[in-house]
Amino acid sequence: MQKIRRRLAMALCALAGCLVGGSALPQAAYPAKPVKLVVPYPPGGPTDIVARVIAQRLQTQTGQPFVIENLPGAGGNTGAAAVARAAPDGYTLLVATTAHAINPSLFKNLSYQFGRDFAPISQLTSGPLVVVVNPALPAKNMAELIALAKSKPGELNFASSGNGQSTHLAGELFNATAGTKIRHVPYKGSAPALTDTMGGQTQLMFDTMLSAMPHVKGGKLRALAVTSAQRSPAAPDLPTVAETVPGFEAIAWNGLLAPANTPREIIAKLSAELRTAMEQPEVRERFEAQGFAAAWNTPDAFAGFIQAEIDKWAKVVQVSGATIE
Structure with missing residues (x-):
């Protein structure tokens, strides 16, 4: 009986050592479920x-x-x-x-x-986002947009897909860096914002290329620039905002x-x-x-x-x- 007890004690100690050392039962590989x-x-x-x-x-x-x-x-x-x-x-x-x-x-x-x-x-x-304007707006590039906005402070509006979205803050960053005062008009999503920009209720928008470029190709919007530091491979002919406003990137x-x-x-x-x-x-x-x-x-x-x-x-x-x- 003493031998059995000693062997049992040794076995328990060995098991405890395995648990402390982390080599107990193997853990399930991740991921093991959806x-x-x-x-x-x-x-x-x-x-x-x-x-x-x-x-x-x-x-x-x-x-x-x-x-x-x-x-x-x-x-x-x-x-x-x-x-x-x-x-x-x-x-x-x-x-x-x-x-x-x-x-x-x-x-x-x-x-x-x-x-x-x-x-x-x-x-x-x-x-990047892409700066798009209503085709009726007399601005064919970013320099002309800045000049127009400065000549009419507070009169131009930019749409966004909602307060706090990148489409909103990119416009605010542009105002801060370019010295313009273009008013923000928030919408509940990109689609209604683009619709009103195409309809002329707002004059421009900073939007994703996925949402905006089909309307540019359809002639309902004019693209002026992309907001990345370098030109986008998806639209290599479009300049960056930074080419006109150094340091701008969103x-x-x-x-x-x-x-x-x-x-x-x-x-x-x-x-x-x-x-x-x-x-x-x-x-x-x-x-x-x-x-x-x-x-x-x-x-x-x-x-x-x-x-x-x-x-x-x-x-x-x-x-x-x-x-x-």
């Missing part, structure tokens, strides 16, 4: 399209479904708040946009903190984030899978067709990018005086 990608905007928009391209590719690579859930509302805050409250297990992720870097300084009462409540995984896309981006405290090994796994996904020619081609470029980066690099965006747009919000309760 992963939910929360898109905080309605179906069919640029962010939704990017998310579905990525979801399809990640499902192919991992063998697990990546399911899109659209949770629109409050300028992207409804979906972001839901992910911030989700379990940090890698099975609920947020497809974030430029607006999420703008919102911390624009909204007074957010239920989450963008810089604290999320773990960055990777940027997904980066792309890009639209998407990125993938997990709730804070998600295990680092899950973040690393997702980052690696995204890198593989965005190296695929078909993924790059689908992004480029919408005026976006694939933009993978490491979690640490993406965290730095997000903070720089938060700081940049906070200054624009302060100068514009914009605020939302």
Whole structure:
């Protein structure tokens, strides 16, 4: 009996040692079940399209479904708040946009903190907006637009897809850097904003290439410039705003984030899978067709990018005086 007790004690000690050393029963590989990608905007928009391209590719690579859930509302805050409250297990992720870097300084009462409540995984896309005007406007380029706006301070209007969106703050950044006073008119989405710009109720808009360029090709809008630092491969003949207003840059981006405290090994796994996904020619081609470029980066690099965006747009919000309760 004493020998049995000694052997049992030795076995228990060995088991305890395994548990302490982390070599107990093997953990299930991630992902072991469907992963939910929360898109905080309605179906069919640029962010939704990017998310579905990525979801399809990640499902192919991992063998697990990546399911899109659209949770629109409050300028992207409804979906972001839901992910911030989700379990940090890698099975609920947020497809974030430029607006999420703008919102911390624009909204007074957010239920989450963008810089604290999320773990960055990777940027997904980066792309310019395009400055489009009603064809009746007597401005054929950015220099002429600036001259016209300065000759009629407060008389020109620019439409946006909503308060706090990149289409809004890009216009405010333009006012600040070009010294113009073009008034902002917010809409509930890009489609009605473009409709009124084409109809002449507003004179211009800073919009995504995906939404605006079909109307440019149809002759209902005139494109003046793109807002990136370099010309866009999707419209190489269009100059940049910076060619007229040095230093101006406003890009639209998407990125993938997990709730804070998600295990680092899950973040690393997702980052690696995204890198593989965005190296695929078909993924790059689908992004480029919408005026976006694939933009993978490491979690640490993406965290730095997000903070720089938060700081940049906070200054624009302060100068514009914009605020939302």
